[in-house]
Amino acid sequence: MSARIFKGFTLAAMAIALAACSSVPLDESGSGTGSGGGGVGTDPSTGQVMDPFNPQSPLAQQRSVYFDFDSYVVPEQYRSLVEMHSGYLSRNSQQNIRVEGNADERGGAEYNLALGQRRSEAVARMMGLLGVNANQVEAVSFGKERPKALGNTEGDYAENRRADIVYQR
Numbered sequence: 001m002s003a004r005i006f007k008g009f010t011l012a013a014m015a016i017a018l019a020a021c022s023s024v025p026l027d028e029s030g031s032g033t034g035s036g037g038g039g040v041g042t043d044p045s046t047g048q049v050m051d052p053f054n055p056q057s058p059l060a061q062q063r064s065v066y067f068d069f070d071s072y073v074v075p076e077q078y079r080s081l082v083e084m085h086s087g088y089l090s091r092n093s094q095q096n097i098r099v100e101g102n103a104d105e106r107g108g109a110e111y112n113l114a115l116g117q118r119r120s121e122a123v124a125r126m127m128g129l130l131g132v133n134a135n136q137v138e139a140v141s142f143g144k145e146r147p148k149a150l151g152n153t154e155g156d157y158a159e160n161r162r163a164d165i166v167y168q169r
Helices: 002-020 076-091 109-129 154-160
Strands: 064-066 097-102 137-143 162-167
Touching: 064 076, 076 109, 097 109, 109 137, 109 162
Parallel strands: 097 137
Antiparallel strands: 064 162, 097 162
16 A cells, blocks of 8 residues: 555656646747637747647647556656647637547456556646646546557557547537
8 A cells, every 4th residue: 555655646746846847838928829719820839730630730640648568657758748738728728638548458457447547647637737727638548448559569568558638529
């Protein structure tokens, strides 16, 4: 039990540390999108279209956070992806998402459902720390029931250990 509490405190400390050094801009006035508009705009730093329903947009192309085996800690390499989606959601308060947690086929169904839920909640918590309203985000788990890769190699397993960000119309 104490190991579980320690993991919880460690995760909370990491989330606080990530939020403390966040690069989310404080002034959104020049961002090109407003919270009352259609949600389509351009990223002022890159000039790219920021529309989760446009296949050319990074919001549509980069939607998965991948996890290490038996882990629900968001890896550092996916922080910028979560920040990008969080920035969009902060500027578009009418937009809702579902974060869908997944696991590879190893382990029992109940364990994988719980692990997938922890993964989706980890992404949702990080978004909350980056300014996204909790009412915009729903965290769910599919466990091992929705694999991207159907094989049984380590590469296939790695492809299935993820949380997908799904925008709601």
